[in-house]
Amino acid sequence: MSITSSSQAFRRVALAGATVALSTAVAACGAGFGAQTLQPYQPSEGTNADSGSIGVRNMLVLASEEGKGELHGAIVNSGRADDTLSAIAIAPAEDGTDGAGTGGGGETAVKIENFKPADLKAGTSFTLPPKQGLPVTVTGAKPGQMIRVTLTFGQAGPITTSIPVLTEDHYSPSPRNDGEEAHG
Template sequence: MTTDRPRRLAAAALVLAAATGLAGCHTGFDAATGKQYQPGIGAVQREGDVRLYNVLLVENSDGTFSLSAGVVNTTDDEQVLAGATFTPLTVEEGSEGTPTAVETAGDVAVPAGGRLTLGPEGELAGLEIEDTGEGRYVTVTLTFEGSGEVAVQAPVVARIAEYSSIPEESAAAAAERAAEEEAAAEEEAAEEDGEAALVEDTPAE
């Protein structure tokens, strides 16, 4: 005597698997539209001559932001970064905040057919961007002299240990601060030397 029990069990298993899969898709959709990114996951732009990977902005302790991004050059020519614009997306759908434009010194270049990681050298760090913060999105537009603009909507993430290698200030700002500190130290040393000399020249009573 035959039975349909094995078939019914197999059908039930397929239905359960399908339901589980749909539930997983629903969760992923909610996570994506909730504007919250997991650490280390950034935006991607795979089209055009210059492509961007894992693009995100790290919120610094002083309220500024630092860019972290992987840049891939698919052309046969070096691509020099000429500037960048950061436009925050506001809470209202389809609206944008005040853009922040930054010009570079022309010393950041992606080799022909190569790649470059922006972030560890503080190429675009210490950025003052209004109306944004952790959990929000910013349209990042990078302009290259050879291929024009490439844009992507990148998440803003909190500064955690994973991003400790990304400076909170730009390389230029860090160099300027170091020069000011060195000048102040030299001035202080000179004052101390002058005071010591004055003490030596003062006759004892």
């Protein structure tokens, strides 16, 4: 074997090694605690929130243009102990207005009705609207708004979060050219 052939083979091996080292270094730049794959991703339109082993998933309101709607979502108990969903109520907004941001005169324009406490068995989920019984109704919240609600549990800490109000056909309103609202 000639020196030229050995020299070319050495260069190829060195180039391949450098390529592997460089690709590993470049890939490591995207790793660590700030890596995009470690960031939460919520592909749904609703809101997700957690309190200990209790998780609220895809919580939203589907409402008519007149402001009559139903609360939708799931509450998951991933813990080992049973819990209870004891209340769902409109929460004051962070700016002191009511939960729909319509004014803080002490009277809330948005109301939640037909709520019945629900058992949250360990390792199960509870869906809204419930499979049996009346749905939890929301009045006064119109599509395009965000409302703040507080969910209270028997064991877990309360969850206060903002949830979107969507049209009954699951689409948020989008503006038209003439300034009137249309469904997208």
